[in-house]
Amino acid sequence: MTLAPPFRKLMLTAHITFSVGWLGAVAVFLALAVTGLTSHDPPLVRAAYLAMGLSGWFVIVPSSFAALLTGVVQALGTPWGLFKHYWVLVKLLLTVAATVLLLVHMQPISYLAEVAAKADLSSTELRGMRLRLIADAVAALVVLLAATTISVYKPWGRIGNWLERRNAPAQGAATPTSWGQYVLLGLLGLVVLFILMHLLGGGMGHH
Numbered sequence: 001m002t003l004a005p006p007f008r009k010l011m012l013t014a015h016i017t018f019s020v021g022w023l024g025a026v027a028v029f030l031a032l033a034v035t036g037l038t039s040h041d042p043p044l045v046r047a048a049y050l051a052m053g054l055s056g057w058f059v060i061v062p063s064s065f066a067a068l069l070t071g072v073v074q075a076l077g078t079p080w081g082l083f084k085h086y087w088v089l090v091k092l093l094l095t096v097a098a099t100v101l102l103l104v105h106m107q108p109i110s111y112l113a114e115v116a117a118k119a120d121l122s123s124t125e126l127r128g129m130r131l132r133l134i135a136d137a138v139a140a141l142v143v144l145l146a147a148t149t150i151s152v153y154k155p156w157g158r159i160g161n162w163l164e165r166r167n168a169p170a171q172g173a174a175t176p177t178s179w180g181q182y183v184l185l186g187l188l189g190l191v192v193l194f195i196l197m198h199l200l201g202g203g204m205g206h207h
């Protein structure tokens with residue numbers, strides 16, 4: 001399936017809008033999370049957690065699904081393919097991981113918004129959970145910035161080419177291993193480690 005050029009442009013516009021919009025919404029979320037934890041103004045603290053709940057459900061979650069969906073359509077509808085280039089595959093993995101972790105974290109976000117809707121929060125109340133949301137927002141920003149950078153630089157080449165190079169010694173050719181492949185492996189390892197630590201190390205249990 002190849003998208004007709006005008007439709008490809010339209011989908012690309014939608015894809016960039018949703019994915020980079022997701023990044024912007026997370027930056028606002030981080031500002032609210034820091035305000036919620038550090039402000040000594042009770043109405044402002046309540047407003048911050050209420051806004052986090054609303055922006056999470058009505059902007060961040062829809063943006064994540066829309067970025068994933070439009071990204072997959074772009075990949076399948078253009079010569080880039082879904083499993084042909086490392087940069088597309090890495091973005092797919094990063095986006096799926098970020099979306100799953102986001103859904104897991106919507107639980108404490110909703111809980112804090114519910115508590116804030118009923119009463120003022122003292123600076124010590126639910127402090128661990130509130131701190132954790134700041135750390136999660138920073139982690140999400142790093143992942144989304146990485147996805148944006150990968151989109152623009154499109155590194156690591158084609159998946160098939162790398163496999164061909166690995167098989168090359170049989171024909172006596174040299175095996176160039178670029179630094180980019182180590183970065184790629186490191187990045188994937190970090191993502192897997194992060195998800196495992198998060199889900200097995202009590203992350204779920206605390207939510």
Ligand code: HEM
Pocket residue numbers: 008012015016019020022067068070071072074075076078080081082088089091092095096144147148151152
């Ligand atoms: C939050 C995650 C994502 C961000 C921030 C992001 C960002 C971007 C940006 C800025 C571009 C434009 C690059 C350019 O035109 O030079 C782009 C293009 C593209 N993205 Fe994503 N993207 C994300 C997720 C995904 C996913 C999950 C996929 C599919 C697996 C994907 C597949 C593509 C493809 C194939 C293009 C090239 C489209 C074309 O040239 O027509 N993206 N992305």
